[in-house]
Amino acid sequence: MQQMPNWDLYWTFLHVIRHGSLSAAARELGLTQPTVGRHIDTLEDLIGAQLFTRSPNGLLATDAALELQPYAAAMAANAAALVRLATAQRDAVEGTVRIGASEVIGTEVLPQILAPLLETYPALHIELSASDTVENLLNREVDIAVRMAEPTQEALLVRNVGDISLGLYAHRAYLARYGVPRTLAELKNHRLIGFDRQTAFIRSIEKRFPMSHELKFSYRTDNNLAQLAAIRSGIGIGICQDSLGQANPDLVRLLPGAFSIVLPTWIAMHENLRSSHRFRLIFDTLIRGMLAHIELASGKKMQGPLAF
Structure with a gap:
Protein backbone atom coordinates (compact mmCIF):
# COMPACT_ATOMS: atom_id res chain seq x y z
CA MET A 1 0.00 0.00 0.00
CA GLN A 2 1.77 3.13 -1.26
CA GLN A 3 -0.70 5.72 0.07
CA MET A 4 -2.27 6.04 3.50
CA PRO A 5 -6.08 6.04 3.16
CA ASN A 6 -7.87 9.21 4.20
CA TRP A 7 -9.81 8.95 7.49
CA ASP A 8 -13.04 9.77 5.62
CA LEU A 9 -12.72 6.47 3.76
CA TYR A 10 -12.62 4.50 6.99
CA TRP A 11 -15.53 6.52 8.39
CA THR A 12 -17.60 5.68 5.31
CA PHE A 13 -16.51 2.04 5.52
CA LEU A 14 -17.75 1.79 9.12
CA HIS A 15 -21.19 3.09 8.13
CA VAL A 16 -21.46 0.73 5.16
CA ILE A 17 -20.49 -2.35 7.19
CA ARG A 18 -22.93 -1.29 9.94
CA HIS A 19 -25.89 -0.83 7.56
CA GLY A 20 -24.98 -3.31 4.80
CA SER A 21 -26.10 -0.74 2.25
CA LEU A 22 -24.56 2.16 0.33
CA SER A 23 -27.82 4.10 0.35
CA ALA A 24 -28.40 3.72 4.11
CA ALA A 25 -24.80 4.74 4.84
CA ALA A 26 -25.18 7.74 2.51
CA ARG A 27 -28.33 8.91 4.32
CA GLU A 28 -26.64 8.77 7.72
CA LEU A 29 -23.48 10.47 6.48
CA GLY A 30 -25.32 13.13 4.52
CA LEU A 31 -23.56 12.10 1.30
CA THR A 32 -24.79 10.86 -2.05
CA GLN A 33 -24.79 7.14 -2.78
CA PRO A 34 -22.24 7.51 -5.64
CA THR A 35 -19.89 9.33 -3.26
CA VAL A 36 -20.14 6.51 -0.71
CA GLY A 37 -19.52 3.99 -3.49
CA ARG A 38 -16.43 5.91 -4.62
CA HIS A 39 -15.11 5.95 -1.04
CA ILE A 40 -15.39 2.16 -0.83
CA ASP A 41 -13.82 1.69 -4.27
CA THR A 42 -10.92 3.96 -3.31
CA LEU A 43 -10.35 2.17 -0.02
CA GLU A 44 -10.40 -1.22 -1.75
CA ASP A 45 -7.83 0.04 -4.29
CA LEU A 46 -5.56 1.39 -1.56
CA ILE A 47 -5.59 -1.73 0.60
CA GLY A 48 -5.68 -4.14 -2.35
CA ALA A 49 -8.63 -6.22 -1.18
CA GLN A 50 -12.37 -6.49 -1.81
CA LEU A 51 -14.39 -5.35 1.19
CA PHE A 52 -17.99 -6.19 0.20
CA THR A 53 -19.90 -8.60 -2.00
CA ARG A 54 -23.45 -8.06 -3.20
CA SER A 55 -26.28 -10.34 -2.09
CA PRO A 56 -30.10 -10.23 -2.17
CA ASN A 57 -29.97 -8.90 1.40
CA GLY A 58 -27.51 -6.10 0.63
CA LEU A 59 -23.75 -5.81 0.93
CA LEU A 60 -21.96 -8.59 2.78
CA ALA A 61 -18.63 -7.89 4.46
CA THR A 62 -15.72 -10.00 3.23
CA ASP A 63 -13.11 -11.51 5.53
CA ALA A 64 -10.86 -8.54 4.72
CA ALA A 65 -13.59 -6.13 5.84
CA LEU A 66 -14.21 -8.03 9.08
CA GLU A 67 -10.48 -7.95 9.85
CA LEU A 68 -10.35 -4.22 9.13
CA GLN A 69 -13.49 -3.33 11.11
CA PRO A 70 -12.10 -3.36 14.71
CA TYR A 71 -9.15 -1.17 13.68
CA ALA A 72 -11.41 1.32 11.94
CA ALA A 73 -13.73 1.30 14.97
CA ALA A 74 -10.74 1.99 17.26
CA MET A 75 -9.77 4.92 15.02
CA ALA A 76 -13.33 6.28 15.28
CA ALA A 77 -13.32 5.95 19.07
CA ASN A 78 -9.95 7.70 19.33
CA ALA A 79 -11.06 10.47 17.00
CA ALA A 80 -14.16 11.10 19.13
CA ALA A 81 -12.07 10.97 22.31
CA LEU A 82 -9.60 13.46 20.82
CA VAL A 83 -12.42 15.93 20.21
CA ASP A 163 -21.40 -4.60 46.06
CA ILE A 164 -24.69 -4.48 44.19
CA SER A 165 -26.92 -7.16 45.66
CA LEU A 166 -29.39 -9.21 43.62
CA GLY A 167 -32.22 -11.46 44.64
CA LEU A 168 -35.30 -13.26 43.40
CA TYR A 169 -38.36 -11.07 42.85
CA ALA A 170 -41.92 -11.44 41.62
CA HIS A 171 -44.93 -9.18 41.22
CA ARG A 172 -47.59 -9.39 43.93
CA ALA A 173 -50.20 -10.23 41.31
CA TYR A 174 -48.17 -13.25 40.14
CA LEU A 175 -47.74 -14.49 43.73
CA ALA A 176 -51.45 -14.04 44.41
CA ARG A 177 -52.22 -16.40 41.51
CA TYR A 178 -49.49 -19.00 41.95
CA GLY A 179 -48.42 -18.79 45.57
CA VAL A 180 -45.14 -17.94 47.28
CA PRO A 181 -42.27 -20.45 47.00
CA ARG A 182 -40.89 -21.34 50.43
CA THR A 183 -37.77 -23.21 49.25
CA LEU A 184 -35.50 -23.17 46.22
CA ALA A 185 -36.87 -26.59 45.26
CA GLU A 186 -40.38 -25.13 44.98
CA LEU A 187 -39.16 -22.83 42.20
CA LYS A 188 -39.58 -25.82 39.88
CA ASN A 189 -43.34 -25.28 40.19
CA HIS A 190 -43.18 -21.65 39.09
CA ARG A 191 -42.76 -19.64 35.92
CA LEU A 192 -39.15 -18.49 35.89
CA ILE A 193 -37.58 -15.64 33.94
CA GLY A 194 -34.01 -16.18 32.76
CA PHE A 195 -31.41 -16.16 30.03
CA ASP A 196 -31.81 -17.63 26.59
CA ARG A 197 -28.37 -19.22 26.56
CA GLN A 198 -25.70 -20.43 28.94
CA THR A 199 -23.64 -17.45 30.09
CA ALA A 200 -20.76 -17.03 32.51
CA PHE A 201 -23.24 -15.49 34.94
CA ILE A 202 -25.54 -18.54 34.71
CA ARG A 203 -22.60 -20.92 35.18
CA SER A 204 -21.54 -19.02 38.30
CA ILE A 205 -25.08 -19.36 39.71
CA GLU A 206 -25.11 -23.10 39.00
CA LYS A 207 -21.85 -23.50 40.91
CA ARG A 208 -23.18 -21.62 43.91
CA PHE A 209 -26.67 -23.12 43.84
CA PRO A 210 -26.29 -26.72 42.55
CA MET A 211 -30.03 -27.30 42.16
CA SER A 212 -30.37 -24.33 39.78
CA HIS A 213 -29.53 -26.47 36.73
CA GLU A 214 -32.77 -28.37 37.34
CA LEU A 215 -34.86 -25.22 36.93
CA LYS A 216 -36.56 -24.50 33.62
CA PHE A 217 -37.08 -20.98 32.37
CA SER A 218 -40.56 -20.26 30.99
CA TYR A 219 -39.56 -16.80 29.76
CA ARG A 220 -36.12 -16.44 28.21
CA THR A 221 -34.23 -13.38 27.08
CA ASP A 222 -30.56 -12.39 27.18
CA ASN A 223 -31.56 -8.74 27.60
CA ASN A 224 -31.44 -7.74 31.26
CA LEU A 225 -33.87 -4.87 30.75
CA ALA A 226 -36.36 -7.26 29.14
CA GLN A 227 -36.03 -9.57 32.16
CA LEU A 228 -36.66 -6.67 34.52
CA ALA A 229 -39.73 -5.63 32.51
CA ALA A 230 -41.04 -9.21 32.63
CA ILE A 231 -40.71 -9.31 36.42
CA ARG A 232 -42.51 -5.98 36.76
CA SER A 233 -45.28 -7.20 34.43
CA GLY A 234 -46.03 -10.23 36.59
CA ILE A 235 -44.84 -12.85 34.12
CA GLY A 236 -42.91 -14.80 36.72
CA ILE A 237 -39.96 -14.94 39.11
CA GLY A 238 -36.61 -13.51 38.12
CA ILE A 239 -33.36 -11.98 39.36
CA CYS A 240 -33.43 -8.26 40.12
CA GLN A 241 -31.16 -5.75 41.83
CA ASP A 242 -32.35 -5.31 45.41
CA SER A 243 -32.31 -1.52 45.18
CA LEU A 244 -34.64 -1.65 42.15
CA GLY A 245 -36.87 -4.34 43.62
CA GLN A 246 -37.23 -2.59 46.96
CA ALA A 247 -38.10 0.68 45.24
CA ASN A 248 -41.14 -0.94 43.60
CA PRO A 249 -43.96 -1.63 46.10
CA ASP A 250 -45.49 -4.21 43.73
CA LEU A 251 -42.39 -6.44 43.81
CA VAL A 252 -41.70 -8.97 46.55
CA ARG A 253 -38.28 -10.32 47.52
CA LEU A 254 -38.36 -14.13 47.64
CA LEU A 255 -36.18 -16.57 49.59
CA PRO A 256 -33.74 -13.92 50.87
CA GLY A 257 -32.03 -16.41 53.15
CA ALA A 258 -31.55 -19.00 50.43
CA PHE A 259 -30.69 -16.96 47.33
CA SER A 260 -28.54 -13.83 47.18
CA ILE A 261 -25.87 -12.68 44.75
CA VAL A 262 -23.50 -9.71 44.93
CA LEU A 263 -21.78 -7.89 42.09
CA PRO A 264 -18.69 -5.92 43.14
Whole structure:
Protein backbone atom coordinates (compact mmCIF):
# COMPACT_ATOMS: atom_id res chain seq x y z
CA MET A 1 0.00 0.00 0.00
CA GLN A 2 1.77 3.13 -1.26
CA GLN A 3 -0.70 5.72 0.07
CA MET A 4 -2.27 6.04 3.50
CA PRO A 5 -6.08 6.04 3.16
CA ASN A 6 -7.87 9.21 4.20
CA TRP A 7 -9.81 8.95 7.49
CA ASP A 8 -13.04 9.77 5.62
CA LEU A 9 -12.72 6.47 3.76
CA TYR A 10 -12.62 4.50 6.99
CA TRP A 11 -15.53 6.52 8.39
CA THR A 12 -17.60 5.68 5.31
CA PHE A 13 -16.51 2.04 5.52
CA LEU A 14 -17.75 1.79 9.12
CA HIS A 15 -21.19 3.09 8.13
CA VAL A 16 -21.46 0.73 5.16
CA ILE A 17 -20.49 -2.35 7.19
CA ARG A 18 -22.93 -1.29 9.94
CA HIS A 19 -25.89 -0.83 7.56
CA GLY A 20 -24.98 -3.31 4.80
CA SER A 21 -26.10 -0.74 2.25
CA LEU A 22 -24.56 2.16 0.33
CA SER A 23 -27.82 4.10 0.35
CA ALA A 24 -28.40 3.72 4.11
CA ALA A 25 -24.80 4.74 4.84
CA ALA A 26 -25.18 7.74 2.51
CA ARG A 27 -28.33 8.91 4.32
CA GLU A 28 -26.64 8.77 7.72
CA LEU A 29 -23.48 10.47 6.48
CA GLY A 30 -25.32 13.13 4.52
CA LEU A 31 -23.56 12.10 1.30
CA THR A 32 -24.79 10.86 -2.05
CA GLN A 33 -24.79 7.14 -2.78
CA PRO A 34 -22.24 7.51 -5.64
CA THR A 35 -19.89 9.33 -3.26
CA VAL A 36 -20.14 6.51 -0.71
CA GLY A 37 -19.52 3.99 -3.49
CA ARG A 38 -16.43 5.91 -4.62
CA HIS A 39 -15.11 5.95 -1.04
CA ILE A 40 -15.39 2.16 -0.83
CA ASP A 41 -13.82 1.69 -4.27
CA THR A 42 -10.92 3.96 -3.31
CA LEU A 43 -10.35 2.17 -0.02
CA GLU A 44 -10.40 -1.22 -1.75
CA ASP A 45 -7.83 0.04 -4.29
CA LEU A 46 -5.56 1.39 -1.56
CA ILE A 47 -5.59 -1.73 0.60
CA GLY A 48 -5.68 -4.14 -2.35
CA ALA A 49 -8.63 -6.22 -1.18
CA GLN A 50 -12.37 -6.49 -1.81
CA LEU A 51 -14.39 -5.35 1.19
CA PHE A 52 -17.99 -6.19 0.20
CA THR A 53 -19.90 -8.60 -2.00
CA ARG A 54 -23.45 -8.06 -3.20
CA SER A 55 -26.28 -10.34 -2.09
CA PRO A 56 -30.10 -10.23 -2.17
CA ASN A 57 -29.97 -8.90 1.40
CA GLY A 58 -27.51 -6.10 0.63
CA LEU A 59 -23.75 -5.81 0.93
CA LEU A 60 -21.96 -8.59 2.78
CA ALA A 61 -18.63 -7.89 4.46
CA THR A 62 -15.72 -10.00 3.23
CA ASP A 63 -13.11 -11.51 5.53
CA ALA A 64 -10.86 -8.54 4.72
CA ALA A 65 -13.59 -6.13 5.84
CA LEU A 66 -14.21 -8.03 9.08
CA GLU A 67 -10.48 -7.95 9.85
CA LEU A 68 -10.35 -4.22 9.13
CA GLN A 69 -13.49 -3.33 11.11
CA PRO A 70 -12.10 -3.36 14.71
CA TYR A 71 -9.15 -1.17 13.68
CA ALA A 72 -11.41 1.32 11.94
CA ALA A 73 -13.73 1.30 14.97
CA ALA A 74 -10.74 1.99 17.26
CA MET A 75 -9.77 4.92 15.02
CA ALA A 76 -13.33 6.28 15.28
CA ALA A 77 -13.32 5.95 19.07
CA ASN A 78 -9.95 7.70 19.33
CA ALA A 79 -11.06 10.47 17.00
CA ALA A 80 -14.16 11.10 19.13
CA ALA A 81 -12.07 10.97 22.31
CA LEU A 82 -9.60 13.46 20.82
CA VAL A 83 -12.42 15.93 20.21
CA ARG A 84 -13.80 15.46 23.73
CA LEU A 85 -10.39 15.92 25.33
CA ALA A 86 -9.41 18.85 23.11
CA THR A 87 -12.52 20.74 24.17
CA ALA A 88 -11.97 20.06 27.89
CA GLN A 89 -11.03 23.23 29.77
CA ARG A 90 -9.39 22.92 33.15
CA ASP A 91 -11.94 25.05 35.01
CA ALA A 92 -15.04 25.02 32.80
CA VAL A 93 -17.71 22.32 33.09
CA GLU A 94 -18.76 22.07 29.48
CA GLY A 95 -18.36 19.71 26.58
CA THR A 96 -19.00 15.99 26.17
CA VAL A 97 -18.25 13.04 28.44
CA ARG A 98 -18.93 9.49 27.27
CA ILE A 99 -20.01 7.04 29.99
CA GLY A 100 -20.19 3.25 29.69
CA ALA A 101 -22.46 1.16 31.92
CA SER A 102 -24.53 -2.00 31.83
CA GLU A 103 -28.03 -1.79 30.34
CA VAL A 104 -29.74 -1.88 33.73
CA ILE A 105 -27.42 0.62 35.42
CA GLY A 106 -27.45 2.91 32.38
CA THR A 107 -31.24 2.87 32.14
CA GLU A 108 -32.46 2.51 35.72
CA VAL A 109 -29.78 4.18 37.84
CA LEU A 110 -27.60 6.71 36.02
CA PRO A 111 -30.36 9.09 34.81
CA GLN A 112 -31.29 9.94 38.41
CA ILE A 113 -27.62 10.48 39.27
CA LEU A 114 -26.81 12.64 36.26
CA ALA A 115 -30.01 14.70 35.93
CA PRO A 116 -29.12 17.21 38.72
CA LEU A 117 -25.65 17.63 37.22
CA LEU A 118 -27.06 18.54 33.80
CA GLU A 119 -29.43 21.02 35.44
CA THR A 120 -26.50 22.71 37.16
CA TYR A 121 -24.20 22.67 34.12
CA PRO A 122 -26.31 23.16 30.96
CA ALA A 123 -23.22 23.25 28.73
CA LEU A 124 -22.29 19.72 29.82
CA HIS A 125 -23.25 16.89 27.46
CA ILE A 126 -23.43 13.18 28.27
CA GLU A 127 -23.02 10.33 25.81
CA LEU A 128 -24.25 7.11 27.43
CA SER A 129 -23.25 3.72 26.10
CA ALA A 130 -25.69 1.40 27.88
CA SER A 131 -24.38 -2.03 26.99
CA ASP A 132 -23.44 -5.24 28.77
CA THR A 133 -20.37 -5.40 26.53
CA VAL A 134 -17.32 -4.09 28.38
CA GLU A 135 -15.88 -1.17 26.44
CA ASN A 136 -12.19 -0.35 26.42
CA LEU A 137 -11.18 2.60 28.56
CA LEU A 138 -7.58 2.60 27.35
CA ASN A 139 -8.73 2.88 23.73
CA ARG A 140 -11.11 5.63 24.86
CA GLU A 141 -14.26 3.90 23.64
CA VAL A 142 -15.69 5.52 26.76
CA ASP A 143 -14.23 8.12 29.12
CA ILE A 144 -15.68 6.80 32.37
CA ALA A 145 -17.16 3.36 33.07
CA VAL A 146 -19.31 1.71 35.72
CA ARG A 147 -18.03 -1.86 35.84
CA MET A 148 -19.13 -5.08 37.53
CA ALA A 149 -15.72 -6.61 36.85
CA GLU A 150 -12.61 -5.13 38.40
CA PRO A 151 -10.59 -3.15 35.83
CA THR A 152 -7.08 -4.57 35.73
CA GLN A 153 -5.40 -2.36 33.15
CA GLU A 154 -2.74 0.06 34.23
CA ALA A 155 -3.17 3.82 33.66
CA LEU A 156 -6.71 3.73 35.03
CA LEU A 157 -8.11 5.60 37.99
CA VAL A 158 -10.39 3.11 39.79
CA ARG A 159 -12.72 3.38 42.78
CA ASN A 160 -14.61 0.45 44.30
CA VAL A 161 -18.09 1.56 45.38
CA GLY A 162 -19.23 -1.66 47.03
CA ASP A 163 -21.40 -4.60 46.06
CA ILE A 164 -24.69 -4.48 44.19
CA SER A 165 -26.92 -7.16 45.66
CA LEU A 166 -29.39 -9.21 43.62
CA GLY A 167 -32.22 -11.46 44.64
CA LEU A 168 -35.30 -13.26 43.40
CA TYR A 169 -38.36 -11.07 42.85
CA ALA A 170 -41.92 -11.44 41.62
CA HIS A 171 -44.93 -9.18 41.22
CA ARG A 172 -47.59 -9.39 43.93
CA ALA A 173 -50.20 -10.23 41.31
CA TYR A 174 -48.17 -13.25 40.14
CA LEU A 175 -47.74 -14.49 43.73
CA ALA A 176 -51.45 -14.04 44.41
CA ARG A 177 -52.22 -16.40 41.51
CA TYR A 178 -49.49 -19.00 41.95
CA GLY A 179 -48.42 -18.79 45.57
CA VAL A 180 -45.14 -17.94 47.28
CA PRO A 181 -42.27 -20.45 47.00
CA ARG A 182 -40.89 -21.34 50.43
CA THR A 183 -37.77 -23.21 49.25
CA LEU A 184 -35.50 -23.17 46.22
CA ALA A 185 -36.87 -26.59 45.26
CA GLU A 186 -40.38 -25.13 44.98
CA LEU A 187 -39.16 -22.83 42.20
CA LYS A 188 -39.58 -25.82 39.88
CA ASN A 189 -43.34 -25.28 40.19
CA HIS A 190 -43.18 -21.65 39.09
CA ARG A 191 -42.76 -19.64 35.92
CA LEU A 192 -39.15 -18.49 35.89
CA ILE A 193 -37.58 -15.64 33.94
CA GLY A 194 -34.01 -16.18 32.76
CA PHE A 195 -31.41 -16.16 30.03
CA ASP A 196 -31.81 -17.63 26.59
CA ARG A 197 -28.37 -19.22 26.56
CA GLN A 198 -25.70 -20.43 28.94
CA THR A 199 -23.64 -17.45 30.09
CA ALA A 200 -20.76 -17.03 32.51
CA PHE A 201 -23.24 -15.49 34.94
CA ILE A 202 -25.54 -18.54 34.71
CA ARG A 203 -22.60 -20.92 35.18
CA SER A 204 -21.54 -19.02 38.30
CA ILE A 205 -25.08 -19.36 39.71
CA GLU A 206 -25.11 -23.10 39.00
CA LYS A 207 -21.85 -23.50 40.91
CA ARG A 208 -23.18 -21.62 43.91
CA PHE A 209 -26.67 -23.12 43.84
CA PRO A 210 -26.29 -26.72 42.55
CA MET A 211 -30.03 -27.30 42.16
CA SER A 212 -30.37 -24.33 39.78
CA HIS A 213 -29.53 -26.47 36.73
CA GLU A 214 -32.77 -28.37 37.34
CA LEU A 215 -34.86 -25.22 36.93
CA LYS A 216 -36.56 -24.50 33.62
CA PHE A 217 -37.08 -20.98 32.37
CA SER A 218 -40.56 -20.26 30.99
CA TYR A 219 -39.56 -16.80 29.76
CA ARG A 220 -36.12 -16.44 28.21
CA THR A 221 -34.23 -13.38 27.08
CA ASP A 222 -30.56 -12.39 27.18
CA ASN A 223 -31.56 -8.74 27.60
CA ASN A 224 -31.44 -7.74 31.26
CA LEU A 225 -33.87 -4.87 30.75
CA ALA A 226 -36.36 -7.26 29.14
CA GLN A 227 -36.03 -9.57 32.16
CA LEU A 228 -36.66 -6.67 34.52
CA ALA A 229 -39.73 -5.63 32.51
CA ALA A 230 -41.04 -9.21 32.63
CA ILE A 231 -40.71 -9.31 36.42
CA ARG A 232 -42.51 -5.98 36.76
CA SER A 233 -45.28 -7.20 34.43
CA GLY A 234 -46.03 -10.23 36.59
CA ILE A 235 -44.84 -12.85 34.12
CA GLY A 236 -42.91 -14.80 36.72
CA ILE A 237 -39.96 -14.94 39.11
CA GLY A 238 -36.61 -13.51 38.12
CA ILE A 239 -33.36 -11.98 39.36
CA CYS A 240 -33.43 -8.26 40.12
CA GLN A 241 -31.16 -5.75 41.83
CA ASP A 242 -32.35 -5.31 45.41
CA SER A 243 -32.31 -1.52 45.18
CA LEU A 244 -34.64 -1.65 42.15
CA GLY A 245 -36.87 -4.34 43.62
CA GLN A 246 -37.23 -2.59 46.96
CA ALA A 247 -38.10 0.68 45.24
CA ASN A 248 -41.14 -0.94 43.60
CA PRO A 249 -43.96 -1.63 46.10
CA ASP A 250 -45.49 -4.21 43.73
CA LEU A 251 -42.39 -6.44 43.81
CA VAL A 252 -41.70 -8.97 46.55
CA ARG A 253 -38.28 -10.32 47.52
CA LEU A 254 -38.36 -14.13 47.64
CA LEU A 255 -36.18 -16.57 49.59
CA PRO A 256 -33.74 -13.92 50.87
CA GLY A 257 -32.03 -16.41 53.15
CA ALA A 258 -31.55 -19.00 50.43
CA PHE A 259 -30.69 -16.96 47.33
CA SER A 260 -28.54 -13.83 47.18
CA ILE A 261 -25.87 -12.68 44.75
CA VAL A 262 -23.50 -9.71 44.93
CA LEU A 263 -21.78 -7.89 42.09
CA PRO A 264 -18.69 -5.92 43.14
CA THR A 265 -18.84 -2.55 41.38
CA TRP A 266 -16.18 -0.06 40.28
CA ILE A 267 -16.04 3.38 38.69
CA ALA A 268 -13.04 3.79 36.39
CA MET A 269 -11.56 6.32 34.00
CA HIS A 270 -8.24 6.95 32.28
CA GLU A 271 -5.85 8.67 34.66
CA ASN A 272 -4.96 11.27 32.01
CA LEU A 273 -8.44 12.76 32.46
CA ARG A 274 -8.08 13.57 36.15
CA SER A 275 -6.83 17.10 35.40
CA SER A 276 -10.01 17.99 33.49
CA HIS A 277 -12.64 19.54 35.73
CA ARG A 278 -15.61 18.11 33.83
CA PHE A 279 -14.31 14.54 33.83
CA ARG A 280 -13.33 14.77 37.50
CA LEU A 281 -16.75 16.17 38.41
CA ILE A 282 -18.64 13.35 36.68
CA PHE A 283 -16.28 10.72 38.08
CA ASP A 284 -16.95 11.98 41.62
CA THR A 285 -20.68 12.32 40.94
CA LEU A 286 -20.90 8.72 39.76
CA ILE A 287 -19.03 7.54 42.86
CA ARG A 288 -21.42 9.36 45.18
CA GLY A 289 -24.47 8.29 43.21
CA MET A 290 -23.51 4.62 43.03
CA LEU A 291 -22.62 4.59 46.74
CA ALA A 292 -26.11 5.91 47.48
CA HIS A 293 -27.70 3.37 45.10
CA ILE A 294 -25.92 0.48 46.82
CA GLU A 295 -26.65 1.91 50.27
CA LEU A 296 -30.37 1.97 49.43
CA ALA A 297 -30.46 -1.82 49.24
CA SER A 298 -27.96 -2.66 51.97
CA GLY A 299 -29.11 -0.19 54.58
CA LYS A 300 -25.45 0.43 55.37
CA LYS A 301 -23.80 3.81 55.22
CA MET A 302 -21.08 3.60 52.58
CA GLN A 303 -18.23 5.97 53.36
CA GLY A 304 -14.81 6.74 52.05
CA PRO A 305 -12.89 9.60 50.47
CA LEU A 306 -13.28 10.43 46.81
CA ALA A 307 -10.36 9.97 44.48
CA PHE A 308 -9.67 13.70 44.29
